[in-house]
Amino acid sequence: MLENERNDDMLWDHLYDKAVSLADDIGVEATVPRCHGRQANRPNAPAQTPSQFWRVNMYLPFVDHLIVELTNRLLNPHGRFTAQYLLPTKAAGLTPARAAEIYAVYQPDLPGCDQETFVRECNRWTAKWTTTSPAPYPCLESSLGVATEASYPNIRICMMILLCMPVSTATAERSFSTMKRVKTYLRNTMTTERLSGLGLLNIYQERNINVEQVVDAFARQKDRRLALIFKV
Structure with a gap:
């Protein structure tokens, strides 16, 4: 579907007219940016009209990238x-x-x-x-x-x-977001083991944790000052 829409001139004309209409509402005119041979920070393919410029430099590269990503991730599984x-x-x-x-x-x-x-x-x-x-x-x-x-x-x-194996990058992105919430300025000296534990507790909040088993495992690891286990 995307490949067919990529080569559809009528679809691009409709999208461009809609973009121009939205730009008119905020007082922005559709123009061609200044082109220079040494310009390397943005796409700079030559074009005659603003419609051709934005199609060649923005629309087509975006659609091509989307098609390649969908093909690699879905049609060619690992x-x-x-x-x-x-x-x-x-x-x-x-x-x-x-x-x-x-x-x-x-x-x-x-x-x-x-x-x-x-x-x-x-x-x-x-x-x-x-x-x-x-x-x-x-x-x-x-x-x-x-x-x-x-x-x-x-x-x-x-x-x-x-x-x-994750099926997407959502797990990694969620880990980064969790680290931002857990590792604050006041917890800057936190060790890796404690950071991993707090991160797992924050991510998997829907899981029920047996407090008695946690206390029992904590108390049996080594001798502690507090009597957490009552031996009979």
């Missing part, structure tokens, strides 16, 4: 996302060829495991979920508890990597 066939709900599509494809992508993260061993492990994983209803473990996080290190060590590694 190879590591092939591990989604390890989910119980998609175990029927985990063929030996698909398992070999997953192994080729995750091979650097699977030390001491060859392709034959991984494929046989995937066959056992497929047999488990094709004979058992996957209803109790519909999601990746829940099925990760079934893939133990003793039974499915390589599949567990692949699923843990898949679980940590």
